[in-house]
Amino acid sequence: MRNLIQILFVALLIVSCNKDTVPAPKTPVIPEPVKWEVIPGDYKVYDTTGLFLYDMNISHSIGNTTQGYRTDSLHYTNFYGNFDITAVQSQYCTNPNCIKIGSYEELYDSIDNRWNIFDYGSDSELNNFRNDSIVLYFEIHNTPYWLNDGTTYYHKILKHIAVKQP
Numbered sequence: 001m002r003n004l005i006q007i008l009f010v011a012l013l014i015v016s017c018n019k020d021t022v023p024a025p026k027t028p029v030i031p032e033p034v035k036w037e038v039i040p041g042d043y044k045v046y047d048t049t050g051l052f053l054y055d056m057n058i059s060h061s062i063g064n065t066t067q068g069y070r071t072d073s074l075h076y077t078n079f080y081g082n083f084d085i086t087a088v089q090s091q092y093c094t095n096p097n098c099i100k101i102g103s104y105e106e107l108y109d110s111i112d113n114r115w116n117i118f119d120y121g122s123d124s125e126l127n128n129f130r131n132d133s134i135v136l137y138f139e140i141h142n143t144p145y146w147l148n149d150g151t152t153y154y155h156k157i158l159k160h161i162a163v164k165q166p
Contacts, residue, residue: 034096035096035097035099035129036060036062036072038097038129039058039060039074039097039099039129039134040058040059040060040074041057041058041164041165042055042056042057042164042165043055043056043057043058043134043162043163043164043165044162044163044165045081045136045160045161045162045163046160046161046162046163047159047160047161048159048160048161053081053160054078054080054081055078056076056077056078056079056162057076057077057078058074058075058076058077059074059075059077060072060073060074060075061073061074061075061086063088071088071089072088072089073086073087073088073089074086074087074089074099074100075087076101079101079117080117080140082109082110083107083109083115083117085101085102085103085107085117086103087099087100087101087102087103088100095128097128097129097130098127098128098129099119099127099128099129099134100119100127101117101118101119101127101136101138102116102117102118102119102138102139103116103117104116104118106144106145113142113145113149113151114142114144114145114149115140115141115142115145116139116140116141116142116143116144117138117139117140118138118139119137119138119139120137120138120139120157121137126159132163132164133161133162133163133164134161134162134164135159135160135161135162136158136159136160136161136162137157137158137159138157138158138160139155139156139157139158140154140155140156140158141154141155141156142154142155143155
């Protein structure tokens with residue numbers, strides 16, 4: 001019996017004398033930047049063959065919170081080499097870096113002709129900021145205005161590549 005008590009005592013001592021482990025220091029978690037931090041800036045815009053078309057700037061405007069979400073906007077200066085557009089951004093993009101282009105209101109070019117510009121295609125495929133570029137896929141036309149504005153009818157679906165400048 002005495003031997004059993006000694007064995008139990010030694011076993012208890014061994015179990016209770018284990019070395020305290022020091023937790024590894026935690027590395028700080030750096031959050032991914034949101035699209036409002038990475039998208040704004042100056043861009044060089046090219047066609048799909050690599051031909052330079054125009055310079056463009058994108059800036060961000062913080063919107064109001066309505067119905068539980070914030071309605072931020074992106075402002076495109078010199079879009080298509082001729083337009084300044086403010087586009088409210090959708091909360092329903094399937095890609096976190098998707099952007100909306102265009103306006104449902106008429107837009108005026110530099111000589112006061114009226115136009116409509118809309119993004120085109122699925123937001124999961126195009127009009128997304130990836131690495132340092134945005135593939136801009138959009139429709140531009142003057143269908144409701146060309147007769148009254150005295151201009152040539154114009155309707156195109158275009159794909160441009162905007163490359164952010166450092």
